[in-house]
Amino acid sequence: MLDELSVSNLGIIADATLEPGAGLVVVTGETGAGKTLLLGALQLLIGEPARRDQVGPEGDELRVEGRFQWVDGEHVAARRVSREGRSRAYVDGAMVPAKALSTKSNGLVEIVAQHDHLALASAVGVRAMIDGALDAAGRKALTDYRVAWERLVGLRQESELLGGDRRALERELDMVRFQAEEIADAGFAAGDDKSLAVEADRLRNREALLEGLAAASDALAAEQGAGDSLGRAAGELRRLVRFDPELESLAVQAEELVGLVDELGGEVGRAGGNLDHDPGRLQAVEVRLARLGDLRRKYGDSLDEVLAYGAEAESRAAELVRLLDRADSLADELAAAEAAADRAADKLRERRTSTADQIAGDATTHLKELGFRSPTVAFSFDSAELGPTGSDRTTLMFASDAGLTPGPVARIASGGELSRLVLALRLAAGVGDAEVVAFDEIDAGIGGTTALAMGRKLATLAAGRQVLCVTHLPQVAAFADQHFVVARQDAAATVAVVAGTGRLEELSRMLAGMPESERGKEHAAELLEAAGKAEFLNDLG
Numbered sequence: 084m085l086d087e088l089s090v091s092n093l094g095i096i097a098d099a100t101l102e103p104g105a106g107l108v109v110v111t112g113e114t115g116a117g118k119t120l121l122l123g124a125l126q127l128l129i130g131e132p133a134r135r136d137q138v139g140p141e142g143d144e145l146r147v148e149g150r151f152q153w154v155d156g157e158h159v160a161a162r163r164v165s166r167e168g169r170s171r172a173y174v175d176g177a178m179v180p181a182k183a184l185s186t187k188s189n190g191l192v193e194i195v196a197q198h199d200h201l202a203l204a205s206a207v208g209v210r211a212m213i214d215g216a217l218d219a220a221g222r223k224a225l226t227d228y229r230v231a232w233e234r235l236v237g238l239r240q241e242s243e244l245l246g247g248d249r250r251a252l253e254r255e256l257d258m259v260r261f262q263a264e265e266i267a268d269a270g271f272a273a274g275d276d277k278s279l280a281v282e283a284d285r286l287r288n289r290e291a292l293l294e295g296l297a298a299a300s301d302a303l304a305a306e307q308g309a310g311d312s313l314g315r316a317a318g319e320l321r322r323l324v325r326f327d328p329e330l331e332s333l334a335v336q337a338e339e340l341v342g343l344v345d346e347l348g349g350e351v352g353r354a355g356g357n358l359d360h361d362p363g364r365l366q367a368v369e370v371r372l373a374r375l376g377d378l379r380r381k382y383g384d385s386l387d388e389v390l391a392y393g394a395e396a397e398s399r400a401a402e403l404v405r406l407l408d409r410a411d412s413l414a415d416e417l418a419a420a421e422a423a424a425d426r427a428a429d430k431l432r433e434r435r436t437s438t439a440d441q442i443a444g445d446a447t448t449h450l451k452e453l454g455f456r457s458p459t460v461a462f463s464f465d466s467a468e469l470g471p472t473g474s475d476r477t478t479l480m481f482a483s484d485a486g487l488t489p490g491p492v493a494r495i496a497s498g499g500e501l502s503r504l505v506l507a508l509r510l511a512a513g514v515g516d517a518e519v520v521a522f523d524e525i526d527a528g529i530g531g532t533t534a535l536a537m538g539r540k541l542a543t544l545a546a547g548r549q550v551l552c553v554t555h556l557p558q559v560a561a562f563a564d565q566h567f568v569v570a571r572q573d574a575a576a577t578v579a580v581v582a583g584t585g586r587l588e589e590l591s592r593m594l595a596g597m598p599e600s601e602r603g604k605e606h607a608a609e610l611l612e613a614a615g616k617a618e619f620l621n622d623l624g
Contacts, residue, residue, distance in 0.1 A: 084105060084151065084152045084518060084519060084548075084549045085103055085125070085149055085150075085151055085519055085549060085551070086102065086103075086150045086151065086152055086157075087100065087101070087102050087148075087149065087150040088100070088101045088102075088103070088121070088124060088125070088147075088148075088149050088150075089101075089146075089147070089148045089149075090120070090121070090124045090145070090146070090147050090148075091141075091142075091145065091146040091147075092138060092139040092140075092141040092142045092144065092145045092146065093120050093123065093124055093137060093138075093139060093145045093147060094117055094120045094123075094137060094139050094145075094576075095117045095120070095139060095571065095574060095575055095576045096117055096120055096121075096139065096569075096575075096576045096577075096578065097139065097141045097575050097576075098141075099121075099577065099578040101121070101567060101578060101580075103549065103551060103565055103567075104549075104564065104565050105545075105548070105549050105564070106542075106545045106546075106549065106550070106563075106564030106565070107541055107542050107544075107545035107550045107552065107562055107563045107564050107565075108549065108550065108551050108552070108563060108564065108565045108566075108567070109551075109552045109553075109554055109559065109560045109562075109563040109565075109566050109567070110122075110551070110552070110553045110554070110567045110568075110569060110578075111553075111554060111555065111560050111566070111567075111568055111569070111589060111593060112568055112569035112570060112571070112576075113570075113571065114555070115571065116569045116570060116571040116576055117569050117571060117576040118553050118569040119523055119524065119553055120137075120569075120576075121551075121553070121567075121569070121578070122194065122196075122521050122523045122551070122553055123137060124147045124149075125149070125192070125194065125521055125551070126194060127147050127162040127164070128147060128148075128149040128160045128161075128162060128184060128188070129160075129184055129185060129188040129192050129194070130172070130181045130182055130183070130184035130185030130186075130187075130188065131185075132181075133162065133164040133168070133170040133181070134164075134168070135164065135165070135166055135167060135168035137164060138164055138165070138166045140574070143165060143166050144163050144164060144165045144166065145163070145164050146161070146162075146163050147161065147162045147163075148160070148161045148162075149161075151188075151191075151519075153191060153518070158174060158175055158187070159173075159174070159175055159176070160172075160173070160174055160184055160187065160188075161173040161174075162181075162184070172184050174187060190516075190517060191517055191518050191519060192517055192518070192519045192520075192521070193509075193514045193517040193519070193520050193521070194520075194521045194523070195505065195506070195509050195514060195520070195521065195522045195523065195525055196523045196525075199505050199509070199525070203479050203492045203493075203501070203504065203505065203508070204479075204491070204492055204493035206476050206477055206478065209462070209477045209478065209479050210435075210472060210473075210477050212442075212508065212509075212512050213435050213438050213439050213442065213462070213477065213512075214435070215512060215513070216438050216441075216442055216511075216512040216513050217434060217435070217438050218434075218438070220434060221431075221434035221435070221437075221438055224427070224430045224431045224433075224434045225431055225434075227427050227430070227431075228424070228427040228428055228430070228431045228473060229471075230427075231420070231423045231424040231426075231427040231428075232424055232427075232469070232470075232471060234420050234423070234424075235417075235420040235421060235423075235424045235469070238413065238416055238417045238420050239417065241409070241413060242413060242417055244406060249407070249410055252403055252406065252407055252410075253407070255399075255403060256400060256403040256404065256407070259396040259397075259399045259400045259403065260396075260400050262381075262382070262392070262393070262396040263393050263396040263397040263400055265378070266378060266382065266389060266390065266392065266393030266396070267393060267397075269374055269375070269378060271375060271378075271386060271389070271390065272390075273386065273387060273390065274386075275375075275386060276375060276385070276386040279368055279371055279372055279375070280372070283365070283368045283369065283372060287365065313337060313340050313341045313344055314341050316337050317334065317337035317338045317340070317341050320333050320334035320337050321334045321337075321338070375389075421469075424469055425469070425474070428469060428473045428474035428475070429474075431473050432464060432473065432474070432475045435464070435473075435475070435477070436462075436464060439462035439464075439477070440462075441511075442460075442462075442508065442511045442512050443460040443461055443462060443511075444511075445507075445510070445511035446460045446504070446507040446508045446510070446511040447459070447460050447507075449506070449507035449510050449511060449540065450503060450504065450507045452536060452539075452540055453503040453506065453507060453533065453536045453537055453540055454503070454532060454533040454536045455483060455484075455503070456484065457484055457485040457486075458481070458482065458483055458484065458485075459480070459481065459482040459484075459485055459487075459489045460479075460480070460481055460504075460507075460508075461479075461480040461481075461489055462477055462478070462479060462480065463477065463478040463479075463480050464476070464477055465477075465478070478491050479491070479492045479508075480492070481495050481496055481500075481504060482495065483495075483496070483500055492504065497528065499527075499528035499529040499530075499533065500528075501528070502525050502526055502527050502528055502529055502537075503529065503533070503537065505525050506522070506525055506537065506540065506541075510540075510544065515544050515548070517548070518548055518549065519548070519549045519550075519551070520544065520548065520549070520550045520551070521550075521551040521552070521553075522541070522550070522551070522552045522553065522554075523553050524553050524554060524555065526554055526555070526556050526559055527555075529556070530556065530558070531558075534556045534558035534559060535558045535613065535614075537556070537558075537559055538556070538558050538559040538560075538561060538562040538614060539562065539614075541559060541562060542562040542614070542615075545564070555593070556593070557590045557593035557594045557607070557610055558610060558614075560589070560590060560593060561590060561607075561610040561611050561613065561614040561616060562614040562615075562616065563616075565580065566580065566581050566582070566586050566589065567579065567580050567581070568580075568581050568585075568589050586607075587604045587607045587608060587611075588604065588607075590603075590604075590606075590607035590610060590611070591603030591604045591606065591607045594606050594607060594610075
């Protein structure tokens, strides 16, 4: 049960605290006074999405707190929403994700909003209502189907990797194998393109290289060449060291130069001798370069890209081999999974149909208590393609009288009929099992004796639990065990509990728009008597 609700800067409500008790608690007020904001506060406390337009003008954030009494004791839930839309949630003072509020209140709080009738026109909404009312066997059927569907989806995804055409995969395998083998058989390694280019240049210019190296060798070996001159210089410096030791470093440098010149002459000679004399070598290098050029035209701008393409082709070939090996067993598994999903869908439809029949029967009973003489409620199940939720499409059929042909709710029911239908279906589907049930102006479009019937139904529902109801009908408000009024003054609204004369005045306002009217108060008193709330009149003396 909700023991206390505190809101701050929620829309036009700057600050308000309510302590609703057990039984039927109604909230009334002029149109636009902000009475539905209180149910908006409850929605925030059970983890529903927050909107920044809910933040009022009295600060940069709104704050909502609720103290609940559950089976496991007292708990305090809180929510803060900033003007930028940032939401923070708390349970017993500890910060938690907003979904933790939903988990905490799951099955304990139900909110029936005035737009719930839209769900009745939607196959998704109707199916959700039926699934929410499934018994243990029905929930198992729903779980079994979801498992079967996920298995089928997984196999279908795996099948899609095969492309749906084994022959196409076989052709692709042949192609990537050829590509991988062509690149591998070429025998290239990283860097070969550069070394081949260098070797080709050397072989193409062999004669010029030989001629130049020979000339260099001759110059170094000439009798009066650089070697002999350096040798004489080194010898002379070595002789002079005896007279001037400081010339030692010059003598050493000269001797090193003599050695370098001798070594250079040897290297030049060997370089000439190392030039390939095989006349077929240049042709072989040209062939290799041509083959590399052919590979580059097919597979990449550089040798590195060609080698990378070859590795990818080899990897794809291995993947295709695995997929083709899997294809033989996958077809059988896929057929078995589809059959299993069909069977699970059939069982789920059976449970849904049984539950829907029960909901329809109970809803019909509730509708009769809400003023219908002989209403018809039924659910139509049509076959549909297997999907995440089963293989059926459900439509809610309704007729306000047995003499009329039932049709889809969206085309048949009027506003007042929808209000009562929403209440009847939600009661039949188990909303009354929650400890706290809140209704947001579901009494739209009704009045008179029908409104009294709805008030009586809500009062009956409130026996043993807490029912919160935002209403504009005095016939409903008269049945309340506690009555709150939201009053607006310019851009601000206040919330206060009314009793005694204050309650008569509010009911008189709702009846005739004249809270001070004595005749209106008399009619209000009659309503309280009709609702069995004479004790409130006794309090007036």
